[in-house]
Amino acid sequence: MQQHRSRAVRLAAFGGPEVLDVQEVAAPQAGPGQLRVRVTAAGLNPMDWIMTADADTATRFGLSLPAGFGTDYAGVVDQVGAEVTGFAPGDRVFGSALSRAVADFVVIDAAGELAANEAHPTPDGVDHHTAATLAIAGRTASAALAVLDPGPADTVLIGGAAGGVGVFAVQLARLTGARVLGTGSPSSAGFLRELGAEPVTYGDGLADRVRSLAPGGITAAADLHGTETVQVARELGLPDTRICTIATKIDDVPAANGANAAPGALERIAALVAKGRLRVPIAASFPIEQIRQAVELQAGRHVHGKVVIDLSPTADGDA
The missing domain is CATH 3.90.180.10 (Medium-chain alcohol dehydrogenases, catalytic domain)
Structure with a gap:
């Protein structure tokens, strides 16, 4: 299988926005029971920078160095591993990938039993930016x-x-x-x-x-x-x-x-968005190269709405 390169935010040390770097890495590959998602947007949350601020907090979340960053994502399935049912290449999906979502690709367990490692079908009428803000x-x-x-x-x-x-x-x-x-x-x-x-x-x-x-x-x-x-x-x-x-x-x-949200809570929220009964204001969006500025804005806690990272396809990152 061809090994594509991709962009990903990586931390060589725990700390503030200054430790966030965009690196070129080998794109992860979907194994049995997994699917790979071409990420189109990643939504930021306070927990993203809280849990990577210091080593003790990171350890409580099961994180070790080198680490990724960001959890909420939306994108398109582009690889499906053996034994996976219910997903196919081209499907629009959203969900959580704990501290690794700000990257061109994430690999998700198709069973989706953990809130931090999951994919859900993105309903028609919900755009990628909005879908990337829903999970957490x-x-x-x-x-x-x-x-x-x-x-x-x-x-x-x-x-x-x-x-x-x-x-x-x-x-x-x-x-x-x-x-x-x-x-x-x-x-x-x-x-x-x-x-x-x-x-x-x-x-x-x-x-x-x-x-x-x-x-x-x-x-x-x-x-x-x-x-x-x-x-x-x-x-x-x-x-x-x-x-x-x-x-x-x-x-x-x-x-x-x-x-600890009730089962199906996230799907119900996505359905409300699709029906126009709930809207998600996007306060700002940034390209991945401006991840530090985006986190500084979000961490200031004065943003009205959500902050999103755009991840547009790159020529050598397309599957």
């Missing part, structure tokens, strides 16, 4: 809402509502009929309104601002950034069972994890 943020938002179980009678406070997970959480909560208050910077107010949330500025005085917006009180809260929303929710009288976090562990407060 979509699952995490779904898991958080499963903890809160909102409905038409609820008023939900979502902290960090303009971020990558927030854009999913706000819309999924609204689809249940719940009223949503979303925290963000003053500059995010218009963006949050477009998603269906009522904006409320974070920072000192947040509890008073929430009281003013919702005199009848809030009934659930999700903190997608740190601890401020949890503290305010408790101050407003919410029991811990109606609060959840994703980024911070707080005693007695349920923590949501995308890896």
Whole structure:
């Protein structure tokens, strides 16, 4: 089998954006039970740079040097190994490839039993950029809402509502009929309104601002950034069972994890996107050569929506 060359982001050391390099590597080949995907887009998430920031964190995620980077991807199947059913060359797919997605090619286990090593058919009507943003943020938002179980009678406070997970959480909560208050910077107010949330500025005085917006009180809260929303929710009288976090562990407060999302959650989110009932704002896209700038922007936590890496085919990388 011909060995093609491909571009891939590699780390020779763990650290910040400065350790990310684009290298030319031998393209991986699909073995039995595997498929190879020609990646067309990779979506960035905070966990990408958090888990590669230092050796101890990387070890907890099973990573060792030299390492790749990025997890969410979308692309086209271009190799199918023996014993694989359900996939064929030319199929559009999306999913997760833990810390190796920002590359021209990824090899995925066709069985897809692990959330970090999976491929799902990309529905018609979902473009590659959008498909590349769904796996981690979509699952995490779904898991958080499963903890809160909102409905038409609820008023939900979502902290960090303009971020990558927030854009999913706000819309999924609204689809249940719940009223949503979303925290963000003053500059995010218009963006949050477009998603269906009522904006409320974070920072000192947040509890008073929430009281003013919702005199009848809030009934659930999700903190997608740190601890401020949890503290305010408790101050407003919410029991811990109606609060959840994703980024911070707080005693007695349920923590949501995308890896524990309900079976089929990701497929349901993709179907909502295909039907036009859920949209994913793409804040910025970068070519792979600008991976450092893309991560710096995403890590600043002030982006409204998702950051995506474009991976256009190269002459010597095409299969």
